[in-house]
Amino acid sequence: MRTTYAVGIDVGGTRIAAGLVERKGRIVKETKRPTPKTGPFAVVDAIIDVAEEVSSAAHPSEVAGIGIGLPAQVDFLRQEIEFCTNLPLAGVDVRSLVMSRTKSEVTVDNDGHLAAFGEARYGAAKGARDFLMITLGTGVGGGMWIAGEPYRGSRGLGGEIGHTVIDLDGPECPCGGRGHLEAYLGRPALAAKGRAAARTFAGRAILDAAGGDPDAVTAEAVVMAARGGDATARQILLEAGEVFGRALVGFVNLLNPRLICVGGGIGESADLLIERAGEVMRGEALAGRRDVEVVQAVLGNDAGVLGAAALAFDEHDSREGLHR
């Protein structure tokens, strides 16, 4: 049976968002709440709450299922949460717990992969069958899409684009490695550069964007100051864009994608960073691969919910033997 809606749930470190989503990507009902900090079962309860709240707007038979995106490393085939840096969900069988309470089919996946799902189905990568999704946010992640399907690697753990070594002696990465992309492009790295600048005369626009407190400078304050034309903030983004572009050289030479879609909070807002990265990539990638399009994601805060719903539709349809 061809269902009308799917529930998409986006579990983040600070808030859980859910939406009841039509097949064409319209969110007909949505809700959100802060992510509980009191342990794994409080998080699971909150997931069940938001799922029940949004699905109350439809008859159960109209709902394809529930997709849940987690900031976690998910063994997709086994539907197991292997590692979860910001939430205590490693080893918790979120899928079964939510399934037994909601009586719906549930599929869990890594949030980077679901960002790719959302953009592929409803956003900037619509119609692209082979593309690379890169999310620039607190972490740097993403996913590959091959022949119209997500490619997750042998255990579903692929797509950790941020943990590519880009400099042998580079700064330490939150994962413990050294010189990884995330150590240059994650929010903490951009914020640290912004904070250092905000303590100098040249950084006063960044300081202003942070309300006058250098310790309050975030990556977003740097992006905001750069959008206002501030040279220091622009320089920080251009330098980050340079590093990102050098990483794209490798991805383009290895994977020869048609399209690279850059999302996440930073990826969608830091136009200057993305433009610079594209220029650098085109200048250094091997000829013949430079026609790859680099676009910014467009789904914004809805990316996670829409991606999770798209996954739920796909899983439903493949269970039912339907083809898109």
Add this chain to the structure above:
Amino acid sequence: MRTTYAVGIDVGGTRIAAGLVERKGRIVKETKRPTPKTGPFAVVDAIIDVAEEVSSAAHPSEVAGIGIGLPAQVDFLRQEIEFCTNLPLAGVDVRSLVMSRTKSEVTVDNDGHLAAFGEARYGAAKGARDFLMITLGTGVGGGMWIAGEPYRGSRGLGGEIGHTVIDLDGPECPCGGRGHLEAYLGRPALAAKGRAAARTFAGRAILDAAGGDPDAVTAEAVVMAARGGDATARQILLEAGEVFGRALVGFVNLLNPRLICVGGGIGESADLLIERAGEVMRGEALAGRRDVEVVQAVLGNDAGVLGAAALAFDEHDSREGLHR
């Protein structure tokens, strides 16, 4: 009709090798000759010569077709040679020229992709459905294998693993880029380190391996001295292995492969380099991905011929609607 043989041709910068190959990978007749230096048509003529020579041992109806591996960037879908650093074949329609003279079906591909084909069908990656092939030779190349099929990217230009930026300020790469993997691991890079060492007291084993002439030191001389236990040569390979391992960290985190197969003349002989790379990768890759196996290729000088023949069998079978 299920054919018995395929012709595999491996076109290198210095020699062209061909084999008449049985489905199980046995080479029943082979030949080779130096690669002509007198222009593109001489190379094409030599390819036709070796093809005719080896296929004379079979009846035409028994031969599935001819596979040709080229040290070139091949647009696989269009069967066009886009770039070819060491031979004047860019833009030459090798496929049609060989087809019209031999009256056989012909398929051309990049040699790194064919190394993956050979190892997947007959060698160290036999049975692996998802793996990464990396060839360490004069250049550094390779290919990805996904769900039992080569993945070439949107235009068939993927797999240029050597042109991944591993150090922002690293040495210049033969391609013109900077800090690429090939600038650390290609034969010229290893030979340059060996030559520098051979001019010092500590490098006398390397000098001996090169017949006493420091200018004659090759990457192979370094590998040979390391195999003999020489500390200086071992150090050169360990340092290269360290860089290779850092690159594997990124590939493993991005692609989550089950297996990495390292071939090419250096990859098959420099055990120490490969072992060190595996250690470094396991120490820095994100948890859950470290169980990837790193193995050395086993097909040696036959890899190109066997890979090209495997491709010809596959192309024949898919034309005929046969499944392996």
